[in-house]
Amino acid sequence: MQIVIGNKNYSSWSMRPWVLAKEAGxxxxxxxxxxxxxxxxxxxxxxxxxxxxxKVPVLVIDGEPVWDSLAICETLAERFxxxxxxxxxxxxxxxxxxICAEMHSGFQAMRSSMPMNIRSVYPGKGIxxxxxxxDRVIAIWASCREKFGTGGxxxxxxxxxxxxxxxxxxxxxxxxxxxxxxxxxxxCDAVSGLRSVREWMDGARKETEFVPTDEPYASRNR
Amino acid sequence: MLLVIGNKNYSSWSLRPWLALKVLGVPFDEKRIALRRPETKAEILxxxxxxxxxxxKDGDTVVWDSLAILEYLAEKYPQLWPGDRAERxxxxxMAAEMHSGFPALREHMSMNTRKRYAGKGRTPExxxxxxxxxxxxxxxxxxxxxxxxxxxxxMYAPVVLRFRTYEVKVRKTSYMEAMLALPAMRExxxxxxxxxxxxxxxDLHG
Numbered sequence: 001m002q003i004v005i006g007n008k009n010y011s012s013w014s015m016r017p018w019v020l021a022k023e024a025g026x027x028x029x030x031x032x033x034x035x036x037x038x039x040x041x042x043x044x045x046x047x048x049x050x051x052x053x054x055k056v057p058v059l060v061i062d063g064e065p066v067w068d069s070l071a072i073c074e075t076l077a078e079r080f081x082x083x084x085x086x087x088x089x090x091x092x093x094x095x096x097x098x099i100c101a102e103m104h105s106g107f108q109a110m111r112s113s114m115p116m117n118i119r120s121v122y123p124g125k126g127i128x129x130x131x132x133x134x135d136r137v138i139a140i141w142a143s144c145r146e147k148f149g150t151g152g153x154x155x156x157x158x159x160x161x162x163x164x165x166x167x168x169x170x171x172x173x174x175x176x177x178x179x180x181x182x183x184x185x186x187x188c189d190a191v192s193g194l195r196s197v198r199e200w201m202d203g204a205r206k207e208t209e210f211v212p213t214d215e216p217y218a219s220r221n222r
Numbered sequence: 223m224l225l226v227i228g229n230k231n232y233s234s235w236s237l238r239p240w241l242a243l244k245v246l247g248v249p250f251d252e253k254r255i256a257l258r259r260p261e262t263k264a265e266i267l268x269x270x271x272x273x274x275x276x277x278x279k280d281g282d283t284v285v286w287d288s289l290a291i292l293e294y295l296a297e298k299y300p301q302l303w304p305g306d307r308a309e310r311x312x313x314x315x316m317a318a319e320m321h322s323g324f325p326a327l328r329e330h331m332s333m334n335t336r337k338r339y340a341g342k343g344r345t346p347e348x349x350x351x352x353x354x355x356x357x358x359x360x361x362x363x364x365x366x367x368x369x370x371x372x373x374x375x376x377m378y379a380p381v382v383l384r385f386r387t388y389e390v391k392v393r394k395t396s397y398m399e400a401m402l403a404l405p406a407m408r409e410x411x412x413x414x415x416x417x418x419x420x421x422x423x424x425d426l427h428g
Contacts, residue, residue: 053319053354066311068318074293075311094285094294101287102272104322136272143271 003072004031004058006044008204010214011035012116012168014057015200017072020164022196024083026076034209041211070104073161087156092148096155096162099140103165107133114172115214118204122217123177137169138184145183153190167191171201223250225291226266228257228275230414232424234333234380236276237410239291242376244406246299256419289321292373302376304368313374316358316367320377327351331384332424335414339427340389355381356392365400379407 003021005014021028033056035041043054050058052067059066059075066075077085087093110133113126127134144155144162151157155166170191173180180188191197225243227236243250255265255275263273270277270286277286278294285294296302303310326347355378359367366375382401385392392398401407 052315053323061311062308064308064311065315067315068322070289070321071311071314071318074314074318078307078310091283094283094290097290097293098272098284098286101290101293101321102274104289104318105287 001026001028002031002058002060003028004033004047004050004056004060006033006056007035007207007209007211008032008200009118009207009209010041010116010211011056012111012171013055013069015116015168015171016069016164017057017059017076019167019194019196019200020073020085020161021076022199023159023164023194024076024080024085026080026083035211037209037211040213042213069165070100073100073164077161084158085161087148087160087162089148092156095144095148096160099144099155100162100165102140103169107136107169109133110137110169110172113216114176115216116168116171117175117214118171118201119207120175120215120218121177122175125176125217127176127178134173134178137166138181141166141184141187142181145187153187155187159194163191163194167194167197170197223248224253224269224279225250226253226255226269226275226277226279228255229417229419229421230254230410231335231417231419232333232421233257233275234328234383235274235288237333237380237383238288238376239276239278239295241379241404241406241410242292242295242302242373244409245371245376245404246295246302248295248299258421258423259419289317289377292317292376296373301370302373304372309368313368313372317374317377319358320374320381324351324355324381327355327381327384330426331388331390332426333380333384334387334425335383335411336417337387337425337427338389339387342427343388352385352390352392356394359397360393362394362397364396366397371404375401382407383411 003018005018033044033046036043036045044056047054050065052065057069059072066072087096110130113129148156155162170188173188227240267273272286276288278291285291304313330343330345330348363369379401382398
């Protein structure tokens with residue numbers, strides 16, 4: 001089984017299934033492809049070999065490509081039921097699916113004005129444009145922690161797809177130094193402390209590629 | 223089971239779970255909330271924590287977002303995904319690609335069931351989205367993507383209505399024909415045509 005990812009510093013979509021599999025202890029081979037610097041990071045070098053939508057991430061399982069982060073997470077949850085990647089409780093599971101799907105298709109303002117950029121620190125940048133998205137994330141986290149969070153520091157107590165899904169948002173809140181209520185900050189700290197997330201962040205800090213479309217607040221020669 | 227939806231003429235997200243429920247033959251109550259009116263937000267928030275349609279209520283379970291609702295329904299009615307696990311993974315990829323992608327298509331060819339905007343909405347970006355969808359549909363086993371109707375088809379149903387409105391030509395016309403021949407799709411289209419509300423900013427080309 002392979003997980004094909006992009007740059008660890010920038011690729012929020014890649015981070016999700018990678019963190020999910022790593023944290024759950026599902027063994028996989030990592031294949032890293034880099035965003036092409038020549039075209040501003042819009043395409044991924046070598047992705048055509050995986051012949052799908054032209055995007056990372058891709059899961060290769062039983063020789064077949066599965067593309068899109070959410071489809072990969074669902075497929076991993078189905079193939080590794082013993083890992084309980086979704087919450088076991090039916091009501092909790094539906095809320096987990098709903099917030100992941102909401103993340104998957106929404107939060108456009110946050111995506112464009114606060115792109116994931118793990119190795120950089122831009123305090124306060126992009127926050128004003130993303131205010132309603134940030135407030136919605138804080139509300140989602142507070143509601144999940146209150147209703148389902150007993151028994152652990154994650155959104156549904158123990159680690160689930162939902163935490164993998166919001167990990168890139170935690171990275172953004174760190175980069176742009178978003179001022180958070182106590183509970184949300186505690187959740188960010190817990191996610192940042194996950195072994196898988198720390199490993200991903202270490203990988204991101206070692207990368208030197210520069211993708212201008214993901215670096216609205218910097219130039220190449222910083 | 224209660225499904226809360228928006229205007230049938232405009233709400234592509236609402237069509238997806240509605241159509242899946244109809245094709246499954248599962249009885250459900252439907253509540254339509256007209257979008258973009260002064261009372262809309264408060265009405266939706268009474269049902270949906272995210273403040274958006276569609277939302278499904280089943281006993282004490284509340285599920286929002288079209289794709290999450292389809293996954294929830296598939297837990298209860300497994301026939302909503304292909305039975306073969308490799309095909310199921312591919313169907314999920316296609317559904318998820320539709321769910322988070324194709325922004326140019328959404329912007330320039332927004333769903334407007336009752337209108338005809340032949341040739342409109344074509345930009346290089348929207349035509350690139352069209353080409354990718356054409357590629358996905360051309361692999362359809364027939365009549366639907368994986369033979370019988372699945373959640374992946376529910377995700378692409380609004381695109382069929384868009385291509386009808388904007389008169390976009392695809393290679394595999396039989397896929398669009400199969401979708402439009404579903405009694406539930408005809409029911410949705412007829413209801414959209416009868417809806418009194420018009421949202422001028424969504425009537426992109428008059």
